[in-house]
Amino acid sequence: MSSNTDGKTGSVPHVNSEYKLIEQRATAANVFGQIIRYLLLAFWALIVLFPFYWMILTSFKSYSSYNSEYVPKLFLTSPTFQNYVDAFTEVSLGRYLLNTFVFTVVTTAIMLVIVVLSAFAFSRLEFKGKNILFALFLSLMMIPNELVIITNYVTITNMNLRNSMPGLVLPSVISVFYIYLLKENFEQIPDELYKAAKVDGTSDMRYLWRVMIPIAKPTLITITILKVIECWNSYVWPRLITDDPNFFLVSNGIQEIRENGFGRENIPAMMAAVVAISVPLMVLFLVFRKKIMAGVARGGTKG
The missing domain is CATH 1.20.5 (Single alpha-helices involved in coiled-coils or other helix-helix interfaces)
Known part of the structure; x- marks a missing residue:
């Protein structure tokens, strides 16, 4: 053993x-x-x-140093800020940025009101044909964007709103995807809260403002940031509906700068203008990237 x-x-x-x-x-x-x-x-x-x-x-390269580089250099020996000065003095970049800022703020604000009210109606209110109406509403996402642009162009032209800020804003204030995203988020809030609020005599608007919006704040922040980026990068519609430089946004204004401003050969000045246009969005995304991801994840999760 x-x-x-x-x-x-x-x-x-x-x-x-x-x-x-x-x-x-x-x-x-x-x-x-x-x-x-x-x-x-x-x-x-x-x-x-x-x-x-x-x-x-x-x-940050001067025009002469850029053109003298037969082999592109990956570092700078004598940086210059003259290109950024020219971007705001020689061309109308400041006006393009102001137009884009106004367009972005107004469009996003109106869109948020429409999205919040629509998502609340589809998620909490009971009315005849709600599910059919929402299904038809979602089917709009299947329509190619080119067809919608043609329809919007005809409508805005018939309303004599070309070369105007309302003509730029109106077709951009509704988003089916954002309504769907916020509706899914609202539906995660227990129905018992809504029923208890109604028993206490709370109105729908008060319940929406005091309960649902604070709970859905991450998703609302995400929608706001994504809409800001969408408006800032909007190109096809502003290019189609405006031919007056006074209403150009940065997206189509940069093309005007290239054609009639610095010219096709002054690449450093063009790059300075592009950097000035791109930096606000880069900073916005870097600051709120966690909220964007959290809002999307929360809006896409049920239960």
Whole structure:
């Protein structure tokens, strides 16, 4: 019996050593996998971020130094801010930025009111044909954007709103996707809260303002930021509905700068204008990126 015991106890160190060897191999494989993963991510980040780096780098080069570079340089020896000065003095970039700011603020504000009220109606109010109406509403997302633009153009033209701020704003104040996103978020709020509020005599608007909007704040922030980015980058509709430089946004104003401002050859000045246009959105996204992701995740999760 003692020999059997000794044999069993003698095998324990051998088993432990095998476990340790397996753990070491697993750890080494995990470390190797992490290294490969981060190398691939770094390589992909380099590919994605390099155009932005090149844009900013070029904006600080003088016209003469840029044209004298037979081999492009990846660093600066004598940066200049003259391109940024020219972007705001030689062309109407300041006016384009102001027009875009007004267009973005007005469009986003009106859109938020429409989206909040529509999402509340579809998520809490009971009326005949609600589900059919919402299904038809969602079907609008299946219509190609080109067809909607043609219809909007005819409508705005018939209303004599071309080359005006209302003509720019009105077709952009409704978004089926944002209504759907906020409706899904509102439906996560328990019905018991709404019923209790109605028993207490709370009106629908008061309940919406005091209960639903604070709870859905992350999603509302996400919708606001995404709409701001959408308005800031809007190109096709402003280009179609306006031919007066007084109403140009930055998206189509930059084309005007390229054609009639700096010219096609002054690339550094053009890059300075593009940087001035892009930086606000970059800062906005970097500051609120966590809220954007949290709002989208919350709006897409039910239960």
